[in-house]
Amino acid sequence: MSDEAREAVGDYKFGFHDPENATIRFDKGLSEQVVRDISELKNEPEWMTDLRVKAYHHFIQREMPDWGNCSELNNIDFDNVTYFLRSSDATENDWDDVPDDIKNTFDRLGIPEAEQKWLGGVTAQYESEAVYHSIREDLEDQGVLFLDMDSGLREHPELVKKFFGTVIPYGDNKFSALNTAVWSGGSFIYVPKGVHVEMPVQAYFRINAKNMGQFERTLIIADEGSSLHYVEGCTAPTYSTDSLHSAVVELIAMKGAKIRYSTIQNWSANVYNLVTKRGVAHENATVEWVDGNIGSKLTMKYPSVVLKGEGAHAEVISVAYAGAGQHQDAGAKVHHLAPNTTSSILSKSISKNGGRSSYRGMLQVTPKAHGCRSKVVCDALMLDSDSRSDTYPTMEVGNSTADLEHEASVSKVSGDQLFYLMSRGFSEEEAMGLIVNGFFEPFTRELPMEYAVELNKLLELEMEGSIG
Amino acid sequence: MSVTDEVLRVENLHVSVDDTPILNGMNLTINRGEIHVVMGRNGAGKSTLASVVMGHPDYEITSGSIFYMGTNIDEMTVFERARAGMFLSFQYPAVIPGVQVGTFLKKSVQSVHDEPLKGRAFRKELNAAMATLEMQKSVLSRYVNDGFSGGEKKRLEILQMLLLKPTLALLDETDSGLDIDALRIVAKGINSVAPQAGCLIITHYQRLLDHVQPHYVHVMIDGTIVRTGGPELALKLEEQGYDWLEEPQEVEA
Ligand SMILES: Nc1ncnc2c1ncn2[C@@H]1O[C@H](COP(=O)(O)OP(=O)(O)OP(=O)(O)O)[C@@H](O)[C@H]1O
Ligand SMILES: [Mg+2]
Numbered sequence: 171m172s173d174e175a176r177e178a179v180g181d182y183k184f185g186f187h188d189p190e191n192a193t194i195r196f197d198k199g200l201s202e203q204v205v206r207d208i209s210e211l212k213n214e215p216e217w218m219t220d221l222r223v224k225a226y227h228h229f230i231q232r233e234m235p236d237w238g239n240c241s242e243l244n245n246i247d248f249d250n251v252t253y254f255l256r257s258s259d260a261t262e263n264d265w266d267d268v269p270d271d272i273k274n275t276f277d278r279l280g281i282p283e284a285e286q287k288w289l290g291g292v293t294a295q296y297e298s299e300a301v302y303h304s305i306r307e308d309l310e311d312q313g314v315l316f317l318d319m320d321s322g323l324r325e326h327p328e329l330v331k332k333f334f335g336t337v338i339p340y341g342d343n344k345f346s347a348l349n350t351a352v353w354s355g356g357s358f359i360y361v362p363k364g365v366h367v368e369m370p371v372q373a374y375f376r377i378n379a380k381n382m383g384q385f386e387r388t389l390i391i392a393d394e395g396s397s398l399h400y401v402e403g404c405t406a407p408t409y410s411t412d413s414l415h416s417a418v419v420e421l422i423a424m425k426g427a428k429i430r431y432s433t434i435q436n437w438s439a440n441v442y443n444l445v446t447k448r449g450v451a452h453e454n455a456t457v458e459w460v461d462g463n464i465g466s467k468l469t470m471k472y473p474s475v476v477l478k479g480e481g482a483h484a485e486v487i488s489v490a491y492a493g494a495g496q497h498q499d500a501g502a503k504v505h506h507l508a509p510n511t512t513s514s515i516l517s518k519s520i521s522k523n524g525g526r527s528s529y530r531g532m533l534q535v536t537p538k539a540h541g542c543r544s545k546v547v548c549d550a551l552m553l554d555s556d557s558r559s560d561t562y563p564t565m566e567v568g569n570s571t572a573d574l575e576h577e578a579s580v581s582k583v584s585g586d587q588l589f590y591l592m593s594r595g596f597s598e599e600e601a602m603g604l605i606v607n608g609f610f611e612p613f614t615r616e617l618p619m620e621y622a623v624e625l626n627k628l629l630e631l632e633m634e635g636s637i638g
Numbered sequence: 639m640s641v642t643d644e645v646l647r648v649e650n651l652h653v654s655v656d657d658t659p660i661l662n663g664m665n666l667t668i669n670r671g672e673i674h675v676v677m678g679r680n681g682a683g684k685s686t687l688a689s690v691v692m693g694h695p696d697y698e699i700t701s702g703s704i705f706y707m708g709t710n711i712d713e714m715t716v717f718e719r720a721r722a723g724m725f726l727s728f729q730y731p732a733v734i735p736g737v738q739v740g741t742f743l744k745k746s747v748q749s750v751h752d753e754p755l756k757g758r759a760f761r762k763e764l765n766a767a768m769a770t771l772e773m774q775k776s777v778l779s780r781y782v783n784d785g786f787s788g789g790e791k792k793r794l795e796i797l798q799m800l801l802l803k804p805t806l807a808l809l810d811e812t813d814s815g816l817d818i819d820a821l822r823i824v825a826k827g828i829n830s831v832a833p834q835a836g837c838l839i840i841t842h843y844q845r846l847l848d849h850v851q852p853h854y855v856h857v858m859i860d861g862t863i864v865r866t867g868g869p870e871l872a873l874k875l876e877e878q879g880y881d882w883l884e885e886p887q888e889v890e891a
Binding site for chain 1: 689692694695696715716717719720721725726728730731732733734735736737742745746747748749750781782798802
């Protein structure tokens with residue numbers, strides 16, 4: 171960052187531009203010492219160090235999940251992962267090292283070069299930071315806390331301590347244990363009572379893209395009657411030399427609050443993307459996940475909502491796109507713990523060129539939860555006969571008053587559709603692109619405009635060269 | 639009529655699907671400005687003719703050829719034919735879920751005319767065409783043919799024809815399922831395109847021909863044209879059906 175830029179943004183809290191923090195990279199592999207070192211380096215309070223260590227021990231003895239794509243999971247070499255990388259390192263990556271196909275995709279998505287570099291973590295972009303900074307000031311005036319997780323812990327230790335790990339305890343699964351042990355980066359957001367926030371989309375993710383580690387940890391608390399729409403991710407491929415990404419995202423919507431968390435992730439094909447996302451909705455609160463998964467070698471991700479208070483509502487809309495050599499194992503989980511809670515799950519997946527997509531869903535209604543309603547719709551579209559799609563829905567219904575609907579469909583692109591579109595001047599690839607975009611439309615229309623446009627373009631690009 | 643006015647020539651066309659012959663020696667020439675009507679019983683091969691002219695990959699040409707503007711198009715893909723000015727109004731238009739009509743029309747016109755569209759000019763033209771066809775603007779935000787009534791689908795086909803301005807228009811039962819007003823409106827659309835194009839209208843009913851004046855009426859039986867006449871032939875078919883054509887020599891004599 172230039173001095174001029176630094177001056178403009180003032181005292182910059184993230185620290186990753188601070189020259190003192192330059193290049194700290196741990197050796198590969200994990201041990202209790204590595205975990206302690208991470209914590210010490212960050213100057214964390216003792217309770218966090220202890221939590222990390224406990225989580226580490228749990229991770230070590232916890233079995234790998236015996237469901238999902240276990241054979242692929244067992245290919246992960248935990249000793250060959252770098253568990254801590256100071257963010258400033260990321261800026262030292264050379265844009266020249268980013269593979270050509272990824273650069274091409276940037277170009278063709280119409281993302282200009284300056285931005286490409288920014289997303290690639292090469293250069294700081296003065297403008298975005300300035301924009302970002304002013305947005306932050308705006309939020310601060312309303313009492314909104316919006317920090318990266320490390321700063322959140324430093325500056326608001328009590329609040330973090332109160333909520334961290336309450337939605338997703340380290341013992342939840344092997345990967346939440348791993349994340350708790352080695353987490354770094356991610357976001358911490360607190361929205362005070364009655365405040366309504368629409369997060370700055372592009373500005374934020376561009377900042378955050380740089381700061382994001384492999385094990386980011388996000389905690390969002392929306393206090394009573396407040397609302398937040400948070401957008402994370404990027405349609406451009408996230409190139410990563412490291413192959414394991416394991417994030418944890420915890421959302422807490424207090425009475426009458428509403429949180430919508432939208433993500434599109436497009437990982438490079440070498441990545442294991444194993445993310446735990448869960449939100450708690452208290453009385454009359456709403457938690458919504460809008461979740462798009464493209465790329466990666468294996469994604470296992472099931473955004474969940476715990477409907478804890480009466481009248482709470484959950485909404486999960488997800489899409490997955492599995493190309494050659496990819497397995498998208500995605501879905502949603504909703505737990506109806508309180509009466510008159512409602513949920514709606516829409517899952518759409520596309521598989522192509524031998525890719526595999528699975529829907530894995532869990533719907534639970536506890537005996538106390540009277541008068542619940544839930545609707546689950548999962549649609550799969552297969553673009554060729556080499557590809558695979560399967561569904562694993564689980565229902566545990568302990569209350570007979572529940573009103574539950576489940577619809578599932580698997581379809582193929584029909585010859586009639588292709589002929590029709592081609593007779594209107596579209597090449598076969600363009601026709602496929604249109605059909606695919608149309609299939610994802612119920613998801614795309616939930617996205618901010620610029621994302622929707624980028625996603626559609628990306629899917630059209632994916633269709634190119636795919637027809638034999 | 640000069641040679642350059644020839645739009646479509648089908649020569650001794652034999653077509654099979656999965657080794658079942660459907661067209662058995664079709665011959666047909668359509669010149670610019672001409673309206674040809676093809677009638678025939680269900681299953682006679684009328685839609686097959688339209689599909690095969692448009693290049694449908696499922697149909698195999700076992701012998702004969704198709705010429706468009708004097709060129710043999712056997713090797714051209716469907717979209718190349720579309721871009722060259724051929725248009726098919728489908729008997730059963732496909733549903734494309736999630737794709738809005740407005741987006742679809744714009745992209746289609748862009749592909750066929752192969753030039754970036756000026757948004758404003760396009761909207762103006764679209765508005766005019768929709769006004770001609772008495773269509774509601776709200777159609778533009780619906781998904782292509784999704785949940786459309788039979789008549790709505792046909793009207794959308796004609797809207798596409800007006801925007802794409804084809805040189806060859808193949809209209810497969812575009813009049814089926816239309817109410818009386820819609821029939822008149824669709825005919826208006828056809829008449830606006832017809833003078834600059836060659837038109838092939840497939841229909842079961844004479845009533846469209848009250849609004850659209852054909853130059854030739856062909857009768858197709860078992861994949862071949864057995865008789866060609868003027869508009870009076872359509873009237874006769876309406877009255878007498880197809881049976882009399884089965885032993886043409888005797889009846890005619
Ligand atoms: N793709 C196909 N596969 C198998 N048979 C086909 C196919 N297309 C057409 N046929 C058969 O070829 C014959 C002619 O069909 P076509 O649709 O061309 O008839 P048509 O004259 O348009 O009839 P209609 O008036 O009912 O629309 C029919 O027997 C039909 O079943
Ligand atoms: Mg037909």
